[in-house]
Amino acid sequence: MKAQSGINQHFSMSRWSALLALHWADNRKRYLLALPAMMGLLLVWYCFLTIMDRFDPLDEGMQQVTYISGLLVVGCLYASTIFAEFDSKAKAIAWLSVPASALEKLLCGLLFGVVVFFVVYNVVFYLVDIPMVRLTNELIARQHRVWPGGYSVGPSKIYNVFTGKGDDPMDQRYHLYLLSYLAIQAAFVLGSIYFTRYAFIKTAVALLLFVLFFTIFQSRIIERALPGGFRRGPFFDWIKGDGTLNVKIIRISPLIETALGFLLLYGIPPVFWITTYFRIKEKEV
Amino acid sequence: MVTIHNLHFSYRSKPVFKGLSLHLEPGHIYGLLGRNGMGKSTLLRSIAGFLFPQQGEIGVLGHRPGRRQPAFLQRVFLLPEDFYLPPMELRRWVTLHSTFYPKFSSEQFYKAATGFELPVDGRLDEMSYGQQKKALICFALATNANVLLLDEPTNGLDIVSKGQFRKVMAGALAEDRCIIISTHQIKDLENLIDRITIIDEGKILFDQTIDAIAERLLFRLSYDPEEVARALYAESSFRGNALILPNTGGEESRPDLEMLYKAVMLHGERLNKLFSLKSTR
Numbered sequence: 001m002k003a004q005s006g007i008n009q010h011f012s013m014s015r016w017s018a019l020l021a022l023h024w025a026d027n028r029k030r031y032l033l034a035l036p037a038m039m040g041l042l043l044v045w046y047c048f049l050t051i052m053d054r055f056d057p058l059d060e061g062m063q064q065v066t067y068i069s070g071l072l073v074v075g076c077l078y079a080s081t082i083f084a085e086f087d088s089k090a091k092a093i094a095w096l097s098v099p100a101s102a103l104e105k106l107l108c109g110l111l112f113g114v115v116v117f118f119v120v121y122n123v124v125f126y127l128v129d130i131p132m133v134r135l136t137n138e139l140i141a142r143q144h145r146v147w148p149g150g151y152s153v154g155p156s157k158i159y160n161v162f163t164g165k166g167d168d169p170m171d172q173r174y175h176l177y178l179l180s181y182l183a184i185q186a187a188f189v190l191g192s193i194y195f196t197r198y199a200f201i202k203t204a205v206a207l208l209l210f211v212l213f214f215t216i217f218q219s220r221i222i223e224r225a226l227p228g229g230f231r232r233g234p235f236f237d238w239i240k241g242d243g244t245l246n247v248k249i250i251r252i253s254p255l256i257e258t259a260l261g262f263l264l265l266y267g268i269p270p271v272f273w274i275t276t277y278f279r280i281k282e283k284e285v
Numbered sequence: 286m287v288t289i290h291n292l293h294f295s296y297r298s299k300p301v302f303k304g305l306s307l308h309l310e311p312g313h314i315y316g317l318l319g320r321n322g323m324g325k326s327t328l329l330r331s332i333a334g335f336l337f338p339q340q341g342e343i344g345v346l347g348h349r350p351g352r353r354q355p356a357f358l359q360r361v362f363l364l365p366e367d368f369y370l371p372p373m374e375l376r377r378w379v380t381l382h383s384t385f386y387p388k389f390s391s392e393q394f395y396k397a398a399t400g401f402e403l404p405v406d407g408r409l410d411e412m413s414y415g416q417q418k419k420a421l422i423c424f425a426l427a428t429n430a431n432v433l434l435l436d437e438p439t440n441g442l443d444i445v446s447k448g449q450f451r452k453v454m455a456g457a458l459a460e461d462r463c464i465i466i467s468t469h470q471i472k473d474l475e476n477l478i479d480r481i482t483i484i485d486e487g488k489i490l491f492d493q494t495i496d497a498i499a500e501r502l503l504f505r506l507s508y509d510p511e512e513v514a515r516a517l518y519a520e521s522s523f524r525g526n527a528l529i530l531p532n533t534g535g536e537e538s539r540p541d542l543e544m545l546y547k548a549v550m551l552h553g554e555r556l557n558k559l560f561s562l563k564s565t566r
Contacts, residue, residue: 009354018384025381026371090369096335099358099385281353285335 009101016104023108038074038124042066046132050139056156058129058136063159067125068177071118075181078117079188080200082109083280087196092285102280110273113189114182122161133158179265186272193279226250236260286311286346286463287332287432293340294327301327303487304341311431312460313494316478317467318546323485325467326366329434332465333363346431359386362430366437370417372410375403379424386428394427397453401446415441422450426457433457433464439473451477471542481542483549491549493560498540501560503532517556518548531559 024031045066049057085095095105137155184207191203218232226238230250233239236257241247251257287309294302301324309315319325330336331343334350334357343350348357371378383389398405401419409417418441425433439447454477458464468474481498483491502517506525513519516528527541529548549556 009356012355015355015385018381021384022381025373025377029372088369090365090367093330093335093363093365094369096353097333097358097363098382099355101355102353104355282337284337285330 010103011101011107012104015100016107019098019100019104019108020111022098023112027112034078035120035124038070038121039128042070042125042128043132046128046136050132050136055140058133059156060159063129063133063156064161067129067159067161068181070125071121071181072184074121075117075185076188076203077200079113079185080192080203082113082189083193083276084199086193086283086285087199089285092283096283096285102277106273106277106280109189109276114185125161126158130158176265183264183268183272186269190272190276190279193276193283287465288344289328289332289341290343291341292331292338292343294324294331294336294338301487305484305488306341307482307489307492309463309465311463312458313480314454314458314464314466314478316471316474316481316542317465317484318469318471318481318542319484319490320550321469324487325484326436328484329363329436329465329467330365332432333361333434334358335363355385359388359428360430361432361434362425362428363434364418364421364425364436364438366440368417368421370409370420372408374408375405375412375420378409382424383427386430388429390427390429393429394423397423397426400449400453415443415446418442419446422453426453429462431462433462435464435466437468437470438466439468439470447473471546475542478542481545483546483553485550485553490553491557495540497560498545499532499538500535501532502538502540502545502556503530503534503536504528504538504541504544505530517552517559518544520544520547 046058049062085091098105100108133156141155187207188200188203191206192199195202223230223232223238227240229240230238230248231240233249236252238250239247240249252260287307289305289307292302292305292307294300305328317325317328327336331338332345332350334345334353337351346357346360348354350357350361379391379394383391383394395405398420401423403416403419403423404412409420412420418438422435422438425435439450442450451474454464454466466474466478478495480494481491482489505512505528506522507513507528508525512528512530513526516526516530518529520527527544529541529544532538
């Protein structure tokens with residue numbers, strides 16, 4: 001059998017561009033409707049906070065929580081629809097029939113689901129966040145509000161989601177949130193092709209089950225293998241202590257810990273994306 | 286062009302193909318017939334690379350379909366029975382999809398669309414099922430794919446459009462092209478297909494060209510009880526008995542594919558024996 005192979009069968013810029021144009025044309029209406037919906041939800045949430053908290057409704061901490069929660073929920077919801085074509089046989093055949101490679105189809109999904117979504121989410125967030133923070137600062141200043149006890153309320157700063165500047169110095173490791181988000185979102189990307197129906201719910205349940213399994217594994221299986229009295233600590237530590245300075249810690253080797261840490265931080269999204277690639281290749285309709 | 290060897294396929298515990306082998310040549314329009322659930326659509330989807338053989342091999346134009354390489358997908362087009370078209374203008378849809386097919390001819394598309402009286406400036410989501418199907422048929426032809434797989438293409442087409450379908454398909458046949466049509470509406474495709482393949486219980490029950498059928502079988506109406514007794518298959522009608530007889534005298538007749546299909550389903554072995562006996566002479 002003389003099959004054509006070569007790099008062109010995996011990736012061609014012109015074919016990928018055509019695929020992006022096709023994806024945009026197919027989903028343009030949905031995406032454009034999602035923009036005002038996201039802005040509206042954020043606006044309603046900020047209005048609710050402003051009404052409920054008359055002193056400091058949109059401080060940096062609240063902006064951060066809102067940003068991260070929104071990114072996680074909306075990002076994962078969207079990710080679970082990236083390969084939603086597979087929820088119907090007709091759509092799946094139409095999608096698989098497009099003469100583009102599995103890699104091109106994956107990269108198209110990732111460009112829109114990971115990159116474009118992230119940029120758009122940030123733009124939408126600041127389009128609402130900046131005017132709303134200014135508005136609430138003005139409201140507070142105009143009404144001369146003070147904390148109970150006579151402390152004056154200072155104006156809230158715009159939270160910089162990329163540096164964490166303005167927030168508690170201990171909490172300025174923004175990239176960790178972003179990496180966690182990418183890892184969780186990558187699981188939802190895989191879920192969108194793995195589960196043909198209710199991908200979001202099924203992926204969420206699968207992740208919860210995994211976390212549950214991991215926790216049980218650490219606390220029940222590993223703890224039992226250790227000398228008595230050791231309890232699970234943060235990450236890869238097991239601690240035995242009586243609440244005083246007399247604390248004993250069991251740690252895995254620094255090399256393995258560093259490797260595992262690196263994998264957890266940077267390895268999960270690529271692993272899920274690569275799995276998604278193979279899932280696209282092996283998908284049958 | 287299409288070679289299937291010892292294909293085994295099953296849906297969970299339900300076997301569909303048990304060692305199916307088939308060889309399809311370019312320059313022919315094949316009619317793929319069979320009862321519901323006997324695997325016609327499964328066969329087409331396997332050839333198109335959307336289902337993978339569990340055992341055996343499929344080769345199409347030198348490719349293994351399951352790899353779904355772009356070069357393969359550009360040359361094989363499947364028109365499924367249930368299809369999806371997005372809500373957008375037909376012209377825009379054609380422009381977006383045609384870029385993927387190097388041999389696509391816009392002229393061919395619009396010529397065929399005009400023949401089908403398609404509203405080419407309309408939106409796909411405002412078209413009827415039949416119109417959408419016609420749009421897909423026109424697109425399939427204009428891709429100039431070497432292998433065209435059509436699953437129940439005449440379902441949903443009106444009588445005039447069925448005639449037009451036969452016309453455009455006959456015009457689309459080329460030396461480097463193989464067209465495979467799976468259908469229940471065999472009457473719609475008479476005078477179009479030049480080879481008939483009947484699958485049943487996961488195997489090829491009958492596979493002959495129309496020329497061979499016309500040469501070896503005689504289709505005629507008769508009141509003669511002796512002829513009725515000799516018939517391989519008989520059906521009574523108000524015009525007399527419609528018969529399929531062995532064509533011993535080299536007479537010319539027009540094969541009635543619907544009758545032939547019924548005859549094969551009832552007396553497949555007997556018919557195949559007749560063909561194999563003839564071919565060994």
